[in-house]
Amino acid sequence: AASAQAQDRVATELPRLERHDGKYAFIVDGAPFTMLAAQANNSSNYPAMLDQVWPLLDRIHANTLEMPIAWQQVEPVEGEFDFSFLDTLLEQARAHDKRLVLLWFGSWKNTSYAYTPDWVKLDSERFPRMQLPDGSDHGVLSAHGTETLAADRRAFVRLMAHLRDHDPQNTVILVQVQNESGSYRNPRDYSDTGDRLFAQQIPDALAAATGKSGSWSEAFGEQAGRAFNTWYVASYINAIAKAGKAVKPLPMYVNASLAGPSNVPDPMGVASGGPQQDVLDIWKAAAPAIDFAAPDIYDRSSENVASYLDQYARPDNPLMVPEIGNSRLFARFFYEALGHGAIGFAPFGIDKTGYFNYPLGAKELDETTLDAFALPYAAVGSMMRDWARIAATRPTWGAAKPDDGAEVSTRMGNWTITGNWGEWQFGFKEWTWLESDPPEWADKPVGGLAVAQLSENEFLLIGDHVRVDFHAAPGTAPNGMILRVEEGGFEDGQWVVKRIWNGDQTDYGINLVDRPQVLKVTMGRYR
Ligand code: N0T
Numbered sequence: 001a002a003s004a005q006a007q008d009r010v011a012t013e014l015p016r017l018e019r020h021d022g023k024y025a026f027i028v029d030g031a032p033f034t035m036l037a038a039q040a041n042n043s044s045n046y047p048a049m050l051d052q053v054w055p056l057l058d059r060i061h062a063n064t065l066e067m068p069i070a071w072q073q074v075e076p077v078e079g080e081f082d083f084s085f086l087d088t089l090l091e092q093a094r095a096h097d098k099r100l101v102l103l104w105f106g107s108w109k110n111t112s113y114a115y116t117p118d119w120v121k122l123d124s125e126r127f128p129r130m131q132l133p134d135g136s137d138h139g140v141l142s143a144h145g146t147e148t149l150a151a152d153r154r155a156f157v158r159l160m161a162h163l164r165d166h167d168p169q170n171t172v173i174l175v176q177v178q179n180e181s182g183s184y185r186n187p188r189d190y191s192d193t194g195d196r197l198f199a200q201q202i203p204d205a206l207a208a209a210t211g212k213s214g215s216w217s218e219a220f221g222e223q224a225g226r227a228f229n230t231w232y233v234a235s236y237i238n239a240i241a242k243a244g245k246a247v248k249p250l251p252m253y254v255n256a257s258l259a260g261p262s263n264v265p266d267p268m269g270v271a272s273g274g275p276q277q278d279v280l281d282i283w284k285a286a287a288p289a290i291d292f293a294a295p296d297i298y299d300r301s302s303e304n305v306a307s308y309l310d311q312y313a314r315p316d317n318p319l320m321v322p323e324i325g326n327s328r329l330f331a332r333f334f335y336e337a338l339g340h341g342a343i344g345f346a347p348f349g350i351d352k353t354g355y356f357n358y359p360l361g362a363k364e365l366d367e368t369t370l371d372a373f374a375l376p377y378a379a380v381g382s383m384m385r386d387w388a389r390i391a392a393t394r395p396t397w398g399a400a401k402p403d404d405g406a407e408v409s410t411r412m413g414n415w416t417i418t419g420n421w422g423e424w425q426f427g428f429k430e431w432t433w434l435e436s437d438p439p440e441w442a443d444k445p446v447g448g449l450a451v452a453q454l455s456e457n458e459f460l461l462i463g464d465h466v467r468v469d470f471h472a473a474p475g476t477a478p479n480g481m482i483l484r485v486e487e488g489g490f491e492d493g494q495w496v497v498k499r500i501w502n503g504d505q506t507d508y509g510i511n512l513v514d515r516p517q518v519l520k521v522t523m524g525r526y527r
Contacts, residue, residue, distance in 0.1 A: 031385055038064075040068070052351050064099045071107075071117060106152045187229060206231060235287065237287060254275050331373050334448065419449050465512065482510075487500075
């Protein structure tokens with residue numbers, strides 16, 4: 001009874017997603033929260049490694065750690081569970097003042113069965129693999145394996161029960177169910193079971209959601225095998241998430257190995273079954289227990305990144321970036337993600353275990369690379385609850401320096417906002433005689449900004465390595481101008497001014513250089 005009372009004292013409100021008119025707040029401890037997260041390397045999920053994780057989380061000012069919990073490690077022997085790593089992780093996360101996102105590595109990890117226990121790996125009669133069209137094994141576990149689902153679900157439910165019993169303070173705020181599900185180079189399972197199901201009509205729920213009908217081939221044509229596998233993988237993962245939520249209803253999501261920006265990815269090339277942008281409607285229909293699908297971004301093209309952020313930020317899908325490459329060039333997309341309403345962002349492979357997933361991410365985490373993430377996280381960290389609260393209800397916009405260095409621009413209300421990626425700090429762009437010694441970052445993929453419209457004429461601006469201008473939008477009343485630029489921050493939810501920017505800092509545009517800034521810009525018109 002004494003320990004139950006102790007738990008009651010620390011029990012907090014469950015984390016949840018709150019929808020406001022197609023935008024989202026992630027509520028943690030009763031208020032909007034921005035996950036300034038980082039993901040550890042894949043094999044860092046052992047107590048002995050944690051000493052090499054926390055220092056880098058602190059170094060980049062992250063408030064959340066994404067950490068795998070592997071089926072292999074919690075149920076090495078069937079029916080015997082071991083949550084000792086989770087206990088250590090919970091205790092240390094609390095001591096380091098970090099929240100956790102647990103990544104359930106079960107039936108699918110980068111599509112593979114690698115994180116399943118040995119007793120699953122070794123028994124393909126009970127836990128069938130997908131078959132190729134010629135009847136040989138593909139390797140990846142089949143989504144039609146009813147015993148595989150039952151076993152994975154049982155282990156996941158035990159995990160959620162452990163959280164229910166040992167994490168009343170909700171140190172764990174979110175759970176990822178599987179990792180990059182699907183299968184490469186085989187659109188669906190061609191086993192007898194697969195063929196039998198594939199010959200059926202598409203499920204009613206899918207027909208209702210998509211307006212399609214008939215057989216899988218009639219409804220989805222060239223993509224039929226992939227649509228079919230997507231439905232069954234999503235249904236399988238939904239069953240696991242639903243059972244876990246029945247025990248402890250934390251928000252849950254899935255992540256996608258992206259297929260490239262094309263609208264019709266090659267079913268042989270893509271992780272068929274995973275939640276890529278073009279099959280989100282199938283996922284939504286099959287997996288109502290999954291709160292959102294999220295993109296793993298390793299694509300370096302700024303145009304492609306923009307298109308992923310657009311396609312995953314939907315009124316029915318809160319945007320979160322659970323993985324992005326950890327090299328310097330990816331850091332600028334943090335601002336663009338925030339501007340798209342992201343509730344969280346996480347560079348992948350942030351620890352000192354000595355592994356680097358180059359060329360997806362950095363060759364090494366040198367100080368410049370770490371600062372590229374650390375400085376924006378610190379700036380936003382100083383107001384993360386304010387940003388989260390504002391972004392959930394007010395218009396936001398964000399951009400990163402495009403690969404071609406072109407100016408970016410948007411309209412918010414009666415005002416136009418532009419961002420330049422100047423090779424100069426003082427003077428006008430046209431004063432080319434000043435450009436003889438450009439700064440280090442001039443020709444680098446560095447720079448971004450995010451803006452929230454606080455009221456008709458007031459904007460919150462954050463960014464670095466960008467020169468920002470605000471002016472009257474075409475067709476609006478004349479004589480618009482920037483009235484005031486304030487540097488400051490939030491205290492108890494209220495904006496507090498530290499100083500007013502003027503002169504060189506604003507004469508040629510609002511000049512954000514190396515250090516990320518938090519500014520409030522007030523517009524006006526003279527009569
Ligand atoms: C990611 C990570 C980890 C444009 C790779 C990325 C993580 C998993 N997979 O380090 O394994 O667990 O989610 C797949 C990237 C595909 C290539 C994209 C090239």
